[in-house]
Amino acid sequence: MIKKRKLIIIVGPNASGKSELGVKLAKKLNGEIISTDSRQVYKGLNVGSGKITKKEMRGVRHHCLSVANPKKVFTALDFKKCAEKAIATIYRSGKTPIIVGGAGFYIDAALGRVKLGGVPPNFKLRKRLSKKSALELLKILKKLDPKRAKTIEQKNPRRLIRAIEIALLKKKCRGVNFAGFASTQPRGPLGGREESKINTAALVWIGIRRPPEELKKRIRARLNKRLPNIIREVKRLRRGGLSWKRLYDLGLEYRYVSLYLQKKLSKDEMVQKILTESWHYAKRQMTWFKRNKKIRWIPNPKSLPTIL
């Protein structure tokens, strides 16, 4: 039996101060950071995604940052692979891995708390299905996988399409053992575990939770400071060949700044949109994390728990 190694996970909403805490802990514990952010994985999405700067890293090594081409979708599975590799590397060098991020789904995927199927995205199929209504999609799914049809969010086209994608491939490969498939996987207390080095680690969850008004203020301050650079960044991304559509899908600052640059929003509308949407996002992040009872909540990065 391998001795349990420590793995620290720092979570919290947008603009709560996770990166700062991460570096602080890394310094203290001789650790390295695995950033868990669905937009910071892309090259060129820097200011807008709130990516930590070289200077802010203070010499601490960060993994899974700027590892993907923004033109292509980087999936949760891609992230999981990156994180696992990083964790292995960090352990090998005798250091402590510290996962820092706000993308709850990615973190849970990386740790095997959410099981990813093994069915890659089929963009042609998605495109075709995207023309159908949720009701039509549900009908299709009912035929393909009645079991999944019962548990799925019945009005969410994106989920329905993915479920159909899975069911279709499953059908095609009937006979093969697909026990690992998400669609038939019970949700167990941890959503099903997987074999990995992570299972042998002692997980320490830390969450930063700030009062709503304070968080809103931080979000606003951060945007004010960065907006000019974000606009510049979006222009640069455009020149680099990102479509408006892609920028829209990237969400938040990328979405609304590009609408502004296309003159579909005034500057003021853009700012308001980014602010409220960032707040909504922060709340969504919190609802994700609230379920995780292992998280120890602290009010700010300064109140470092003594458990370490």
Place this chain on the structure above:
RNA sequence: GCGCAGGUGGCGGAGUGGUCAAUCGCACGCGGCUGUAAACCGCGCGCCCGGAAGGGCUACGAAGGUUCGAAUCCUUCCCUGCGCA
């Protein structure tokens, strides 16, 4: 001062005699999420009781009136925008 348009829930904006506590969008609150996740989706949202069904109360600028019944019709008043003075 005259003419025209209008005043509806936190905001925008429908409704124009009963089926209206009032379509819808936004904000706000809560939640979901199994390879797009900063994406995507659901529920609630006047007040009070209820798990719900349902019931009670107060509401559509103000005050009166018509009517079995008014956010909707009439009168007066107050306010706003545009036009003419």
